[in-house]
Amino acid sequence: xxxxxxxxxxxxxxxxxxxxxxxxxxxxxxxxxxxxxxxxxxxxxxxxxxxxxxxxxxxxxxxxxxxxxxxxxxxxxxxxxxxxxxxxxxxxxxxxxxxxxxxxxxxxxxxxxxxxxxxxxxxxxxxxxxxxxxxxxxxxxxxxxxxxxxxxxxxxxxxxxxxxxxxxxxxxxxxxxxxxxxxxxxxx
Numbered sequence: 707x708x709x710x711x712x713x714x715x716x717x718x719x720x721x722x723x724x725x726x727x728x729x730x731x732x733x734x735x736x737x738x739x740x741x742x743x744x745x746x747x748x749x750x751x752x753x754x755x756x757x758x759x760x761x762x763x764x765x766x767x768x769x770x771x772x773x774x775x776x777x778x779x780x781x782x783x784x785x786x787x788x789x790x791x792x793x794x795x796x797x798x799x800x801x802x803x804x805x806x807x808x809x810x811x812x813x814x815x816x817x818x819x820x821x822x823x824x825x826x827x828x829x830x831x832x833x834x835x836x837x838x839x840x841x842x843x844x845x846x847x848x849x850x851x852x853x854x855x856x857x858x859x860x861x862x863x864x865x866x867x868x869x870x871x872x873x874x875x876x877x878x879x880x881x882x883x884x885x886x887x888x889x890x891x892x893x894x
Contacts, residue, residue: 721746725818727818733824736793741804742780742786746811755806756804756805756807757769757805758802761801767803801821804817
């Protein structure tokens, strides 16, 4: 019964490696390449293994050695296996693979990241047209709302005038009717 419960909580493919599909970095800057994993099992440092590889092309693979420009910047307590590349060079561009093994997980986790090095920042987007269109639409909506409020006020004012005119007429009619009945009773 205990085995069944652990199978439900921890399926065969219990390890997931979480990486972004692509990372862009500017030549000469420092960049953190994230890699995290989830596992149903607590990390045991005596059995745990991780590895990063770099592929310049799909045919060549070399293991990354941590050293002068490549640093481990993760936190094993948080299942973070990230690395940082200092002073990014054009030759750093390629495919980075993050591998993790956390027994008793039966599979080795693997994440692939396409790393692109930019020689210059992309030009900023000109949003002048978007701002002009937004301001125009906003102005039109403001005028529309203002005109609706003015029309409603005018209608309300006219309705109040009509109601007050009708009340005056009723009062005058009552006054005439009351005065006429008194005179009629006095004349015979």
